[in-house]
Amino acid sequence: MNAAQTRSARPWPAPQRTTPLEAQVLVPGSKSLTNRLLVLAALGDDPSALTLPLASRDTDLMVDALTSLGARVERDGAVWTVIPATHGVMGDVAVDCGLAGTVMRFVPPIAALSRASVTLDGDERARVRPMSTTITALRALGVEVEDGGHPALPFTVHGTGHVKGGELQIDASASSQFVSALLLTAPRFDLGLDLHHTGPPMPSHPHVEMTVTELRRRGVDVDDSASDRWVVRPGPIASLDAVVEPDLSNAGPFVAAALVTGGSVRVRSWPESTTQAGDAWRSIADSFGGHAERDGGDMIFSAGETLAGVELDLHEIGELTPVVAAVAALAESETRLSGVAHLRGHETDRLAAIAAEINRLGGDVQEREDGLIIRPRPLHSGVVSTYDDHRMAQAAVVLGLRVPGLLVENVGTTAKTYPDFASVWERFVA
Structure with missing residues (x-):
């Protein structure tokens, strides 16, 4: 059994970060x-x-x-x-x-x-x-x-x-x-x-x-x-x-890490012009009170003084919703996400899955027909189910940055679009 299979077979302890993260990453191709x-x-x-x-x-x-x-x-x-x-x-x-x-x-x-x-x-x-x-x-x-x-x-x-x-x-x-x-x-x-x-x-x-x-x-x-x-x-x-450009949707958890730890993350080789939906992380970071700044060929994402809740229509960029929701669950005020009813037909019903998993940890997420209302609450340890969905696993590891003792079921499902994501994340957070 290889490392990815081992991670899939038992819950994986998501690394926690108690200090602001200062790191860089190069994500694989789109x-x-x-x-x-x-x-x-x-x-x-x-x-x-x-x-x-x-x-x-x-x-x-x-x-x-x-x-x-x-x-x-x-x-x-x-x-x-x-x-x-x-x-x-x-x-x-x-x-x-x-x-x-x-x-x-x-x-x-x-x-x-x-x-x-x-x-x-x-x-x-x-x-x-x-x-x-x-x-x-x-x-x-x-x-x-x-x-x-x-x-x-x-x-x-x-x-x-x-x-x-x-x-x-x-x-x-x-x-x-x-x-x-x-x-x-x-x-x-x-x-x-x-x-x-x-x-x-x-x-x-x-x-x-x-x-x-x-x-x-x-x-x-x-x-x-x-x-x-x-x-x-x-x-x-x-x-x-x-x-092939780097996958900017897969850059999402790393951008989120900067926001929720109060730190700064450099994402290398961010294209100056792209049709990728993940490019929206630049404006999403701003909405959460953070900042995105180009430095040569890279993009640097930095947290703001506070992590504010947001009101976002994610209809055009729905694949980013799970990680956005994870950031929102750790924010200081209410978040409303809309325009994503179609996520119910993705790898799983992502709206129901997000609500179920965050609420299982003590959160307060309310499903709407086309989105979510997320009211921040103190979260506690537990096992997060991923539903064989790579984006749910990525959302879980973001929560783990602030929630001690969080375990992720089948983190190996991230191999769908990001091989060896768990090992990369461990090195990134360390």
Whole structure:
């Protein structure tokens, strides 16, 4: 049993910090970017090289899925070379999605372009994640999908070697990944794609902006001038060597550490311009009374004199909510977080999980339909459940900085997007 498995098998003691933290960190590459770049490289005209991609469970699952569909990924240290498929895959193919939303949503449209019958499945919790929009969209495009009458994993996509494309309406209010998945593959559709989102506001729009940006960098014609509409012209996807930015969402716990300990943390190689949702930590730190300042290529986050409660609409940056909630639980006044009803369909129902775990420690968190009200209370030791959710584990370690004797169940789930996070955190806090 390796170290990560050992940590998963028994509760892990989260390190406490009783003095202001002064530290620095370099977080690994962005999962969101890595998986988008892998898909575009696999669909490209020629090989592409990715430098500093994230090697984690989610990206390993994406590599395995693309390989099963005919692409090749050659790993040489910090450089991965992706060779697109040169022949159509046929027969029966099985894809393990784990608990990765990008895999379960991005891969089905690629499978439709193959000549294989591709069955997608994943972890037990993956089978309750929203997938009906993917299945409905593919069927509307003429793709045969077999789901046994239950629009969720597992299901089988019967590829015919091409997808006609054209005009399509979907409801992406549960996840922006439904839009990104179709846009990434759309240049390979016969007619391209004229995609309309209909329904309540779509969450996490920066992730769609990331997708559009990367498509354009590869010469794809994308028109997003109209609200909730994306028109992708059919055509080639140029090969492009790319360097993957550090994952700014994974920088969140380290930023939070500065805020809750009254210290200062330097996050190295923070991009000057980025489409990552995690870039919002600069303004979030300010809202909590802290400060973010660029120093060359780095960003320095410092705590303020007090840790104030906040009122934030996190609709566009919902993945940051668990760590934001952990900071709020340690603040000096009430916090109201809104706009994140869609988090109930993530790795777990994150709103219910956050409330349950903080309240178990003596906190006062009230669930609302689309958010949380967090009233600071003295917290006591206990075991925090993570629900196999990497963001819940990261929230727990932030609480542990101020709560003595806090234990984290299955901290190894952070390997989903941050390999060996627990060891890095121990060195960081020490």
